[in-house]
Amino acid sequence: MIANRWDDEAATKAADAAPDVSAARDLALQVYATRLIGADRALVQYGGGNSSVKLVQKDIFGRDINVLRVKGSGCDLADMDTAHMPALRLERLLELRRLDALSDADMYNTLRGAMLDARAPDPSVETLLHAFLPHRFINHTHATVMLALADLPDAAAAVAEIFGPRMAVVPFFKPGFALGKAAAKVFEANPDVEGLILLNHGHFAFGASARQGYERIIEHTNMVIDWFQKRRGGWPAARCEKRPAPPQQAQELLPLLRGALGDAQAEFSADRDAPMPILDLRTGPNVREFLARSDMVELAGRGVATPDHAIRIKNLPLVLRSPDMAAGKGALTVAISTYVADYTACFQRNRARHERDLQMLAPLPGVIWLDGLGLIGVGRDATAAAIAADMGEENMLAMTLGEDCGGFRPLAEADLFDMEYWALEQAKLGAKPAPKFAGRVVLVTGGGGAIGLASAAAFAARGANVFVVDLQEAALARALEVLGPGHDGLALDITAPGAAARAIGAAVARFGGLDILLSNAGAAWTGEMADLDDQLLRKSFELNFFAHQTFAKAAARVFLAQGHGGQILFNVSKQAVNPGKGFGAYGLPKAATFFLLRQLALELGPKGVRVNGVNADRIRSGLLDDAFIRERAKARGIDEGTYMAGNLIRREVEARHVAEAFVALAEAERTTAHVMTVDGGNIEAALR
Ligand SMILES: [Zn+2]
Structure with missing residues (x-):
């Protein structure tokens, strides 16, 4: 269960540090609540999730205007501060709802034009969803258990069973204008709900105060944990906080595997000296329990729990079976070549639907499952590899909970492809050139x-x-x-x-x-x-x-x-x-x-x-x-x-x-x- 970490004393201290106007106090309290959410790995990972608060602020003429303060794109909830929550003129955002369609470029142009401080970071891609809902305090997470729930084949029935009339379900749309409109419509048909479950995506919770908004995130998430626990008859093995010492077999295998991945990378980039990826091996009891499942190979073909993960770890893991691992580098090379060929074929199948001329990303896996041994996160440096490994572990949890309680049915290939190749998602990874010794x-x-x-x-x-x-x-x-x-x-x-x-x-x-x-x-x-x-x-x-x-x-x-x-x-x-x-x-x-x-x-x-x-x-x-x-x-x-x-x-x-x-x-x-x-x-x- 996730602990409620709201502390009145700390919250008051945060509010007291803000300028003595009610809007500033509310903003400070929402920043405090957002940090609490961000600090809990069971709720939020790596820049995922966001939050907002609606306030009255003065413009340059001293007039009161309604603003939405919403998380800026690319910052982490755990490090949130007021500067990371740009202010946007709410009326300008609400006006957009009249449109039938709005491209991402036009949406961002309007969002930037509605900002009070032109130097503030870009607001979240989910800004319009926050704007179109009337609640003052709104929080959003992609907690793993919520993903397991949102990926059930009949998620709506499960949501009704768990929450009754307290929660409504929004069908899947790519984040942005269409999702904002769909969510507002669902809310207006169910005006008494405390939050929304977005299919194949995540969870929203509303509050009249920062505290209520935070406590609903905790309560809703715990209700879902409780439901899975009862239905499954127990919780899967927990993640390790410390790295267990890896078996000798891994020490022999890793350099061969890294070399084979390096070969594929060098071939893709046409650069013999391109750095090999960094590999982050996880061998905790949760990973081993998952890999021992009889349906492990079948689950490997299902896809990631939320499209947000696809940009970092691709849709599918590479699975290495025991005979491949024992057979030396040649067998590893064959397995990787098959993965590369499958990924390339998937790219060819899906690129035609796009107007932009898409460039294929490196066709290497982001996560590797080693039969009976562990999970590997693959990244261009240790940080990226750790993020990939963490996401890999969370996906194993989502798959286990979902598949044992009705079915794990994430988005289909085409939707995940569109997310992986969506310009706004790619922007999250940043296009900074790698430093000289990155990956070494x-x-x-x-x-x-x-x-x-x-x-x-x-x-x-x-x-x-x-x-x-x-x-x-x-x-x-x-x-x-x-x-x-x-x-x-x-x-x-x-x-x-x-x-x-x-x-x-x-x-x-x-x-x-x-x-x-x-x-x-x-x-x-x-x-x-x-x-x-x-x-x-x-x-x-x-x-x-x-x-x-x-x-x-x-x-x-x-x-x-x-x-x-x-x-x-x-x-x-x-x-x-x-x-x-x-x-x-x-x-x-x-x-x-x-x-x-x-x-x-x-x-x-x-x-x-x-x-x-x-x-x-x-x-x-x-x-x-x-x-x-x-x-x-x-x-x-x-x-x-x-x-x-x-x-x-x-x-x-x-x-x-x-x-x-x-x-x-x-x-x-x-x-x-x-x-x-x-x-x-x-x-x-x-x-x-
Ligand atoms: Zn989201």
Whole structure:
């Protein structure tokens, strides 16, 4: 059941913060109610749903005018504020009802012309529905249980059984003018209803106050939950809040699958170097319970629960059966080719009905069902993949509830196609060009340290999804906080047996594969060779050489499974070529890593894998901390600033400069076996 989270104290506080006029208080209360709705994932997901309030506001001449404040297009209900609710002159909107038809372009032109603030965001596509209904407070959701209800074969009978005369049913129309008119007509024939169920679409609830409008959303939704629960004799398994550890089988399968999807993407875009998609695997009990259904394959052909989902996850999932998954990349390629061919055929069947010349979208699946194993969301970055996976899970719930309680009958192909290719829906996804490293997975060892974090942040800023590996839990947590959402990580000792396979496996399980390994972690132990402890030297070799080798080996395995090249970047050191007194224990394994870089470049080059590195020197970090800098400067009789700028260009070299060098190497598409020096200039350490 969904909790009623209305809190009088918080609501009053929100209203009191608004200017002391009743209209502003009502707007503040509706914003508060909207945020409550948006914060509940069972009610609203990803920009779905909207809300409105009708008020009297002053125009520029000080005259009172009736306005509709309605959610702006493209913002999330959970982050709602008054600026996201543009004001429109209500009379202008009501006048439109006299028309028999209105194109989307003419509708938006009129909506924009009716706005009090021309700079405000575009109002919701459902603005006219809000305008044509007389209620002061209106809320709208696409809650999954409401979709299950709205997709029943005899939804009207179920609605009557659950709500009696409290609710009316509106047939399906594409959102916009026609739906607004149809909803108003249904309401006027049933003027006592508290809300409307829009077939194949969602739920509207009305209120005389913000609180009543909110509480009706909760009450109605809970009535539907209760009905399904009783009728089905129990609720399906719940979603997991935390990701369960994926089975080993998934770690083997994901890079092959990502590579095969990448092949299809490259073919569609005619770009061999197009990024492979990010894969978000879900293996919770809800997913496994659904996949165990005997009608699973049949349900895969039914379509998505609401047309709103079709723009992100397409109408149908790709289903991979156990034999396909066990048979290697060839079988996956065949399954994907079949999906692409089916999607292309669907596009050809439906495009003719359209006046606009439609361009086919990438024919890849947005959701993949892995028989007995899990569900995958496919996206151009981790955020898009997570949204697709969430929608995939919600669709499984809608299918289960619907099919077990009368039937899951979403819209037919033609209607869903029209929604997927509707210009206004496509606009929701935005046409921003992808950043340089969007869709690239970068694993950074020592990612909590100065150079590691600066590098992780540099790749993240260019759209990459970063997997941070660090010895320290605290450093990892701090790094992930700096990086923000869309990144992940693991704390472990990279010199422990099996650590590389574990870390790379975790990155694969999280993002579906790997594109760039930034093998960065290192530490220096000092002492002159003549009396250096053997164990200490071995310890240094474990971290400064063997960890580089084991991670490179594990990364190469993933690269080869994907079949789309890959990159390895090593943080070497000037010690590798220019020994410093007392730094033998550090320089020796680094010299071996320097050689490893060239050896790997030679051997992996023909597979499209590039291997490069950076020789940095004198960077403020865990290796060279403030106390150490003070000591070294004092020993040389100079101040710290002069010591840190002790190079040809007389400027301190910072971690961010090293990070930029790693990015530059990653961008240099025809460069391999190269080491870039980032030390401000030091002729003794300069490479030939
Ligand atoms: Zn809607």
